[in-house]
Amino acid sequence: xxGVIVNTITVIIGSSVGLLxxxxxxxxxxxxxxxxxxxxxxxxxxxxxxEGENTLILIISMVVGIAIGTLIDIDDKINRLGNFVERxxxxxxxxxSISKGFVTASLLFCIGAMTIVGSLNAGLTGDNExxxxxxxxxxxxxxxxxxxxxxxxxxxxxxxxVFQGAIVLLASFLAPVLTDAAIAEMICAGSVMIxxxxxxxxxxTKLKVANMLPAIAVAPIxxxxxxxxx
Numbered sequence: 001x002x003g004v005i006v007n008t009i010t011v012i013i014g015s016s017v018g019l020l021x022x023x024x025x026x027x028x029x030x031x032x033x034x035x036x037x038x039x040x041x042x043x044x045x046x047x048x049x050x051e052g053e054n055t056l057i058l059i060i061s062m063v064v065g066i067a068i069g070t071l072i073d074i075d076d077k078i079n080r081l082g083n084f085v086e087r088x089x090x091x092x093x094x095x096x097s098i099s100k101g102f103v104t105a106s107l108l109f110c111i112g113a114m115t116i117v118g119s120l121n122a123g124l125t126g127d128n129e130x131x132x133x134x135x136x137x138x139x140x141x142x143x144x145x146x147x148x149x150x151x152x153x154x155x156x157x158x159x160x161x162v163f164q165g166a167i168v169l170l171a172s173f174l175a176p177v178l179t180d181a182a183i184a185e186m187i188c189a190g191s192v193m194i195x196x197x198x199x200x201x202x203x204x205t206k207l208k209v210a211n212m213l214p215a216i217a218v219a220p221i222x223x224x225x226x227x228x229x230x
Contacts, residue, residue: 003122003131004164007209010139011109011157011219018146025147034148038201041108045194048113050213058224077206078103078159079141086157102152105145106159107197107209109138111190111216119164120178123171132166134140174220179227182220189215 011229022030052058063216069075109115118130138160146153171178193212199205 001122001163001168003118003128003135004161004168006128007135007138007164008130008157008161010135011105011142011160013106014139014142015151015157018143019151021143022147022150030148033144034201035161037145037148038198041198041201043198044112045191045196045198048191048194050186051113051128051184051191053184055225057172057185057219057226058188058192061185061215061219062192062212062224065189065218066212068218069211070208071215073211074213075103075210078106078210082155085152098150098152098155100214101146101149102155102159102202103141103152103210104149104197105153105156105191106119106163108145109142109156109160110163111193111213113187113191114122114214115164115205116167116186116190117168117183120171120174120183123168124175124178143150177220179220179223184221185223186216189219 079099082102084097085102114130118134121127122131140154150228195211196209197209198203198206200209
């Protein structure tokens with residue numbers, strides 16, 4: 001769990017630094033920065049999506065995952081948590097809501113390739129190197145994100161701890177289905193969600209990306225079933 005703890009701390013530090021600088025940055029500049037972040041997010045998503053090798057697995061994973069996520073309404077539950085935080089910090093005036101910052105940052109920090117592979121490595125072998133690398137990147141990205149998305153990014157640190165921690169703790173139980181092909185398809189599904197997140201940041205779409213999260217779990221199960229079938 002050391003890598004997860006370090007990653008959580010770096011998000012807290014980075015977003016805190018960003019919030020200090022945010023006060024002196026004009027709204028139009030912060031808005032322009034958000035568009036730039038949106039474009040970078042699209043790039044990250046597209047490059048990660050190319051990791052996948054089986055389009056059929058991606059399609060089925062997304063369809064089943066979205067169906068499950070929509071029935072559970074994960075997006076609504078995460079937004080409710082963000083809104084609860086926002087009510088506690090009602091001094092937030094104008095700009096991006098705490099809820100939007102919390103949801104966007106939580107997903108961006110948690111559904112990428114480094115999160116999945118790094119957390120699995122930490123859980124299976126005790127190797128935290130990739131999570132330490134991710135922590136360094138998140139230190140800077142959280143600072144930049146908080147300039148445009150506000151204090152919600154700071155609270156996303158809690159989601160990082162819970163999400164990555166769960167993967168680390170469950171890694172040994174999931175090992176039988178986590179082949180290289182399965183991990184590649186997990187990364188692919190997560191990256192497609194990051195593309196959706198980037199489109200949201202650019203105000204092109206209003207996709208409920210959180211409802212797609214189960215697809216990451218469905219992908220390795222499909223790979224396991226296909227291997228069993230032969």
